[in-house]
Amino acid sequence: MEDNLPYETSLPTNHKLLDEKEKDPEVDPSVYRAMIGSLTYLTASRPDIMFSVCFCARYQANPKKPHLKAVKWIFRYLKGEPKLGLWYLVVGGLDLIAYEDADFGACPINRKSTSGGILALQEAACCVVIHL
Structure with missing residues (x-):
């Protein structure tokens, strides 16, 4: 290569x-x-x-x-x-915050479950958000 x-x-x-x-x-x-x-x-x-x-x-x-x-x-x-690419500079501490939501049997058509989530990587001055 x-x-x-x-x-x-x-x-x-x-x-x-x-x-x-x-x-x-x-x-x-x-x-x-x-x-x-x-x-x-x-x-x-x-x-x-x-x-x-x-x-x-x-x-x-x-x-x-x-x-x-x-x-x-x-x-x-x-x-x-x-x-x-993305560069993650670490000066201080980083906090990873995750939120998840699930609704079991919520779809009215086929009664399937739906779910979703979000991850946030936070530093004191900035925030990188990743949607799932």
């Missing part, structure tokens, strides 16, 4: 990972899962790759060669944008 040129996008537009007509060769699932795990960990500070990583994570059970190619595309994108 060191000799490859970086990409400008995390995945190409209208990228199809699997063609139903062709039989693509399978790849080692443990290697694919390790790569997806590394990228998932990185999404905490790089929200620009969140959609691409989640898109590729759907195929962890049976990864094929196009899936591995898409994950390598994301790595090449990260190579070209090393300074893009």
Whole structure:
């Protein structure tokens, strides 16, 4: 990967990972899962790759060669944008505040439960809010 040129996008537009007509060769699932795990960990500070990583994570059970190619595309994108992302500066203490609400059987159509939550990472001068 060191000799490859970086990409400008995390995945190409209208990228199809699997063609139903062709039989693509399978790849080692443990290697694919390790790569997806590394990228998932990185999404905490790089929200620009969140959609691409989640898109590729759907195929962890049976990864094929196009899936591995898409994950390598994301790595090449990260190579070209090393300074893009969120930086959490810790000067003092940080407080993590979480709120959760659940309404069991609230949907009038199918009686399914609904839930939602919010996480807030607060410092004395700023607040980062993440909606779930």
